Amino acid sequence: MASKAAAENVGKHRGWESLNLFLNKYGIVLILLAMLVAFSLLSEGFFTARNIFNIIRQISFMGLIAIGVTMVILTGGIDLGSGSVLALAAVLATSLAQLPESATLKYAGLSVPIGVPVLVALLIGALTGWVNGALIARFRIPPFIATLGMMTVARGFALIYSNKPLSQLTPEYNFIGQGAIAGVPFPVIVLLVVAVLTHIMLNNTRFGRYIYALGGNEQAARISGVNIDRVKIGVYTLAGLLSGLAGLVVSSRVGSGQPGQGVGIELDAIAAAVIGGTSLSGGIGTIWGTIVGALIIGVLDNGLILLNVDQYWITIVKGTIIVVAVIIDQRKNR
Amino acid sequence: MASKAAAENVGKHRGWESLNLFLNKYGIVLILLAMLVAFSLLSEGFFTARNIFNIIRQISFMGLIAIGVTMVILTGGIDLGSGSVLALAAVLATSLAQLPESATLKYAGLSVPIGVPVLVALLIGALTGWVNGALIARFRIPPFIATLGMMTVARGFALIYSNKPLSQLTPEYNFIGQGAIAGVPFPVIVLLVVAVLTHIMLNNTRFGRYIYALGGNEQAARISGVNIDRVKIGVYTLAGLLSGLAGLVVSSRVGSGQPGQGVGIELDAIAAAVIGGTSLSGGIGTIWGTIVGALIIGVLDNGLILLNVDQYWITIVKGTIIVVAVIIDQRKNR
């Protein structure tokens, strides 16, 4: 009888619960929509297919990194090295995709199929990520320190490999960042595909669930027989791979691999994840939330410029709006 | 009977325990000592009073920020805005301490006593910190986001206030960063005094113990009657104040207030805290550990330059050594 009452209780709370869940889930989307409406009213050029693609293309590589860092944060970790890894991947890849007539030619006489630079970028990304993961899982280095180390080390190697930008790239390479399929810019497609795949991975595979389990309660995961170390190494490797992919996208977008590329992008990516509802203590967060977070950042960057807001004020306004968005998002959680 | 056996047991293990405690506590000091010995052997100029003062002077303002961020991390938070607040405090203070003949004079005809710029720097620091604290405590914004917001906002205001360096300062002002008392550089004295005071505060006052309690278990602390919000606001205010102080020290050291000053210094400061044994999940850490961490970073920066290490390799070597130091420090904990 008592247990029946309990069951009823559960039932009763279920409805309220789902409204709450809805707000929890979609509060930040409402904020994004509000922004879109506001900017559309304030600026004519804002709500055009072209500008919307602009925004997504502009956040595409940051979005890739944000997806990676979301998974890392879900385990209760952090990745500060993404921007540097992006640069390292970019210079390595572009050095293998230069036109023979390039003024900054790194390897004269080199002509390799497009797959090679792509693979190299992904591999170096994955490798740096693996190193992060190994340091964190096996040597118990706090993720903040391990990836901060990677931030300086990868940047150093990028600069040693080439302290100058590597430009004049093959058209196939440039297609990654500049091309379009059926009118949809290729970077946008890449971002969407990665988002969908990681979403499925997180929700429907063991590895994905273990990522959440680690962040929710590492101890519980361990005593349930989850191989903690393997999951950690896997997550950081994946995040590194996505940083490498971001390096590909950004270098092909600007047609040049730059050792100084991507400074500070990790903070934007982390902000995107947190705005999108990822908890920095792990266990809570979704990929699509992160995408919404990245869009909010992209829309602000784009919209404030369209409105001719003074540049110094842009940073102030952007910082403030992000904080306010998070406040609103928190409030409704009460 | 049983308790007597237990007491004996305890007695027996006391020796082993204290060795372990010693290693736990002083492991990182041994690493610092090892570095000092290595650099002394490798470079003649390294182990001179003058160079040691160089090192401490060079880390003095980062050290101040590291002390502040240590307290913040002890509560389980983080502060990413320190570098920007430093810059804001620096331009505000120096604008009130320019010589009348300065080429970049901000306020013509202004001549205020030295106390005014000092107070202004400390106040603006405290104010920004208070805002951080209020956002975090009252609006439940994750510290990462609140202080990331402050990072961009404070930098924006610094640039709006003066987008040029404010130079040619009064001798009294410059004394803060350039002067010496009895041969000891003034910034070194400032750092030491602040370190001692905060150490005492953390260990011998209620406020200090509450800081640890918050990081240990916020909910438990609240139930034990700790006013969580007040402690949080207090800690961030204090950290802000120290960032303001750091702004004073660095601007007087170079004789110029620069809106672009201090970018990325917060990461060095956090690294110093973590190297010194502060746990990013809160509750664990000491001021003197942080000072040792800051010294390790300073010694590396200084020693590697003395050894003429190639500039590209410096970041790589520094990043690697820091990670290795943390590995060694972790190992002995096992």
Added chain:
Amino acid sequence: VAPAAAPAAAPAAEEAAAEEAAPAEGGDAIRVGVTMLFDDRWLTSMREAMAAYGEAQEGVEVIFVDSKEDVAVQLGQVENFITQGVDAIVVVPANTDATDPMTQAALDAGIPLVYVNRKPANLPEGIAFVGSDSIDAGIFQMEWIAEALGGKGNVVILNGNLSQEAAQMRTEGVKQVAANFPDIALTKEQSGNWSREEGLAIMENWLASGDQIDAVASNNDEMAIGALAAIEAAGKLGEIIVGGVDASADALAEMDAGRLNVTVFQNAVGQGEGGIAAAIALARGEAIEQITWIPYELVTPENYKDYMK
């Protein structure tokens, strides 16, 4: 001497503006979008010159955005300008080797584009440039230092941010000149990230090493001033030649005090005004020279007074 090097395009545009008091094209104001690095001393002066010049022109509005020295950010900004429908775009390229997508976007949209200050590696027909050649700054600086050293001595280099164009090219210039003097050795080189504080710290550390240093070639004045503070603290003022770049107010004051030996003037006002003038002219469909050079000028204790306001 300095203001005399005003750009060719500027006066022409001024005249054009004077003649045609009414704003161009359907009575709308001409809007010029500028993307450039904000967090830089010299570029800020140039930006202020641009803003002032734009303000002075009737019916012209100049919008500035911060490129943060990031090519991807800058490309995004150019795209946003195009969406916004500005009449002309001015770009201080974050990197001269990665301008093609911006160039292409502007050409596709039919919006005039002017590169200012740094010359893109690839400057196709229809795209203008107003500026100077970064490498010259290093060459001028080092030539003077080499002569002052009598062709003999140990020179150290303070680099700007290693991943930035200006730092790479200025250092390149210094090295080119030094290569011509067999008795000049470039003994040390570190990045001080354009910062006075870092310049000071690095110089303190170099001096502590006890190695002989005869001259400092700094990529900018800020680091040079930092180095001077370290030299002063070590009691070696006057023994070490210090050269900077920018001829900033602080640097000229240091030179006035007899501490800084040489710096290189880059005409911020000339480049800024020239850039905006070119953009306005193109927006109005007027023809201009594709390239307008505004050269660097050497500033020494002999002529520095000409550069003080």
Added chain:
Amino acid sequence: MGEETVLVMEHISKAFPGVQALSNVHLAVRRGTVHALMGENGAGKSTLMKVLIGMYLPDQGEITFLGRRVKIESTQQALRMGISMIHQELSPEPYMTVAENIFLGREPLGRWGLIDKKKMVADTRALLERLEIDIDPNTVMRTLSVANTQMVEIAKAISYESRLIIMDEPTSAITDREVAHLFRMIRALKAKGVAIIYITHKMDEVFQIADEITVFRDGQHIATVRAADTDRNSLIAMMVGRELTNLFPKEEATIGEVVLSVRNLTRSGLVHGVSFDLHRGEILGLAGLMGAGRTEVIEGIFGIQPIDAGEIYVRGERVRIQAPADAIQHGMALLTEDRKLTGIMGVLSVRDNMMIASLGSYTRGGFLNRRVIDETCGREKSRLELKTPHMDQLIKLLSGGNQQKVLVSRWLLTVPDILILDEPTRGIDVGAKSEIHRLMSKLAQEGKAILMVSSELPEILGMSDRVLVMHEGRVGGEFVRKDATQETIMRAATGQRVAA
């Protein structure tokens, strides 16, 4: 033993910094039996079990499982071999559903290697139904009560179909009703030949369910006996090393005026119009089934959660309590039910944990008086027979019962007038328990008022001057000491009208 022996552990030793947790102990468990492991807090029971499931590597010793010599190095391996465990410290994945928690680490896979969520939920539902546990598999763990969380962990451990199940204080958070339920499950498991190691501090449970009993003291094996061959008193003697007579040393205290008065306390959906008075010198027991809302009442009184309606009077005066600090100001103290979540500050020292609530009384000129603090800690340590190598030890390294003792000290040091104790002796050994009970009696005699929530009826009956029984957020009955019996309380707790 022979054929039937499932597990033999021999010569097991394990030391931690400053503590010899186990020295040369042995344990043998037979198929289809319940083997109780008893001992004071810190005796090493949990440690031995963690050695068994590969969480700790022993310093020495051998393990034979199902007749084979094994070296167990990870929980994964232990699970695979057929050993599962209900851990003393509840350790759920808070943001995951019940089904995900139960299948964590062995999710059923469907097409393309993706998790078959339907099957997972269906299997969970079947499992819970089979075990007669009424919880929706899709509920998020965080929203479950402590009791339900424990039921889920029990279900999870059973679901591995192991040959040996370790239950480390599985009833710490549940009431008699669920305990009876658990015992039914255990008997069913026994019948299937599963061996069970059962750790508890509750005497009556042992005699209800155990076949054999092993007693540890200070990390040493004291005795192994058949349950039928021993009795409560000799068992206690083995555990504590001395005779312990009066388990509920209730002393008469003069009951004085009302000090705390609660009127119409309401928290929507949880507590409905609860009113009661608490007098000087009185111990008021608050009984009820799990989920009855007792904790919720207390959270409202103490200012942990906001109340929607109701008044609180302290010594006749209306008080407004918005935060625990206000409650403490008014002379209240609260020992919470969830030690890990709201009690201990894990990475802090025993000293810090003990002093946190009363630091204000130990300052001199704004600074903490270290000498007095150390003296106080020393006194508390001996008073509660706290087992810790020193006061700088991190509290998380103490055994569960010793952590509880530190928390009791924390509140006594605030010198409260009104003590609210939510499950005060959960996980505490008999010796310490009677010590805490003695303390409660003494405090009541000194004129303190005590409100005690307990799910242990003997404790309620033994200690209370008056018993309040809650049922579904309401006060369902009130009994003075002489009228309170197991039956009357249970009737009120299940919502049957009491003909008083």
